[in-house]
Amino acid sequence: MGNSGISTGVYLTHLLRAYGVEVVFGIPGVHTVELYRGLAGSGIRHVTPRHEQGAGFMADGYARASRKPGVCFIISGPGMTNILTAMGQAHADSVPMLVISTVNAHGRMGSGQGWLHEMPDQSATVAGVAAFSRTIHRPEDLAPAVAQAFALFASARPRPVHLELPINVMLAEAGHLPVPAPLRLSRPAPDPAMVAEAASLLNNARKTVILAGGGAAHATLAPLAEALDAPVVMTTNARGLLPPGHPLAVSLSPSLPATRALIAAADVVLALGTEMGSTDYDMYEDGGFPPPARLIRVDLDPLQIARGLPATLGIVADAALTVAALTAALPPRPPGDGAARAAAAQAGRAGLSVDMQGDLRILDLVRDTLPAARLVGDSTQLTYAGNLGFAAATAGSWFNSATGFGTLGYGLPAAIGAKLADARPVVAISGDGGLQFVLGELASAAEAQVPVILLLHDNNGYGEIKSYMISKNIPPLGVDILTPDLAAIAAACGWQVARVTDLDALPGLLRQGAAAGGPTLLIFGDDLRAQAAARA
Incomplete structure (x- = not known):
């Protein structure tokens, strides 16, 4: 059902509300005021930072804590260049963020005529720190672009998305457009054959180590770790996945000697939702991280699996779903030396x-x-x-x-x-x-x-x-x-x-x-x- 007499800027508010957005971070400007027309009475809270970089960092923290995308309203030109740093952090850490900006009207954008906030190519400037950056050329293009952004947040490696509205499009009539029901998407499940192969490798191993990254932070990992008698090395963004005091928890960086010794002694390493980047695994850049003898990598991003250390087996899937599938596929085993191995690694904190x-x-x-x-x-x-x-x-x-x-x-x-x-x-x-x-x-x-x-x-x-x-x-x-x-x-x-x-x-x-x-x-x-x- 349409909404008569509303602009595309107001229509955007209706779309965001349909997707469950509750908070927007932004600083109003002359190019974005039409985006604000629909906020009053919408139920969406607006928070005003004092700088667009602050808006991006707020959206980042909100997304990590709520597990919902952080949303920003940003003016064209300097607003976008100000938020790029925050988008870069969110891109590096796979944080879902929707940045909605304006851009000069058709006929003015990229003209070089010196219009207010004009940039040669705003979308191209943003593209390097976004999963995608898209210009909305017609009101009809807005709902599909928002749907694609939320689809990425829900089912792929989440990263910032930038949508820019030319001012003439933002002001255009959109009352004839419906507000579609949000897409319902599943998370990518692992291939059963790959799960069976991984389970076989793990079942035959006796000194398994699990490396958990931010992509596994919402997995129920303790039952799998206990079934494998495997110490769990938690990177920065996975800390707390096993609580302090759990006998298999290792909250010590894999950049440190004791943790590296644990990994080097493993016969199979299961890496869950971790890009295995240097700031976690080689923070001192000494090149000393030990290549695992057999490495199983689970990640939403197939390109990430193909980067860095070669994997024996790569499973492109949601880490939490893969953990559940592996737990179901593995028979329990009596406790062995897993707790002792974890304790030896954890003792490295004293160093x-x-x-x-x-x-x-x-x-x-x-x-x-x-x-x-x-x-x-x-x-x-x-x-x-x-x-x-x-x-x-x-x-x-x-x-x-x-x-x-x-x-x-x-x-x-x-x-x-x-x-x-x-x-x-x-x-x-x-x-x-x-x-x-x-x-x-x-x-x-x-x-x-x-x-x-x-x-x-x-x-x-x-x-x-x-x-x-x-x-x-x-x-x-x-x-x-x-x-x-x-x-x-x-x-x-x-x-x-x-x-x-x-x-x-x-x-x-x-x-x-x-x-x-x-x-x-x-x-x-x-x-x-x-x-x-x-x-x-």
Whole structure:
């Protein structure tokens, strides 16, 4: 049934609502106001960041926490160039994000005549960080393009999608167009013959190791691991898939010697939903990751299976469905040395530097104080330590920007997006350098009344890069930066602020922040890290 007297911009709102979209992140501009006409009364919440990069990071955090696509409304030209960094992070981490922008009207786009926000080819600029970028040339083209975006999010490797509406199309009449029912798509199931072959390999193995990546984060993995007596090495985006204390859980990076020794001794390695990228498997770029003797790879992306280490068997399918099929196909076996092998690998945490062990103690304290919390990290020292050895409480409760694309400024806006997804506590982890990329989002959080907790390490500069420069005998230039009074800025934006100088005070401050009705900033310095290191 049509909707008479509505523009294509309003029609878009109807489509998004039909697909269950509940939140849109965006900054209105003269080129996008028609997109906003239909938002009032639609039931879709609008959140205004202070920069389009913040909008993209918020959408990213929302998508990871809600398992729904994050949606952004972005103006043409500078709005699109501003969001490219956030799209790059989402592309690298396979996060579903729908970026809807305007573009100059037909006859003006790409004309070179200097129209407002004009770019030579906006869609081509975006294409490198999107699964696809498409220009909607007619109102009739919009619903099929939205359907294809959500089909990709539901059943393929999810990545950002960009749809751009020329201004004349956005204003065009669309009342004659129906709002189609959303497509219902299944996830790709594994080929039964391939499952049988994989099950045979695994059943005959005696020292299996499972490598779990972000693509397996929603699998029910414990029964399979227990049937195989197989330690589970969880990469950054799979942490918490097995809980802390599970005898087969290994929350230690495969870039570290103890985990690599575990993998090297395996007779079969089952890799689930992991691209086996260097920031997880070879973070120090020493080339020391051991090629498995026999490798079974399960991934939605056939090209990813063909990259990197050669696989004995490649299964193009959803990891969760494949795990369920393998579990059903394998007979149980009595416990062997799997728990001992996992414990030996996990003991490698003691080989980390004292500073990193102290950072992990702080993270453990946050987890144990707020067991339901999500910890959302920026590229900062606590996050780097966490990616090496933090044991998250549950799947999806630890994610950050310090792998893959590796952006700065991610932590706070992504935490805002994650908090909008549900009622779970959210703790953002950032450094003072990274926070200065997104200071404006302090106001966004207060305005949206999002009760996030920001755990901020203030060391007056880019401390991690400074240490790296010194280790390479490079004069540490450009890293000792002017750091403003971040506590005063946050307070001026309406945040509750406290300085943490005693490690024993941290749990109480975290609980207060979790119970607050608005955002809380907890600032700590190197003195707190030293206390934690002394107790590690």
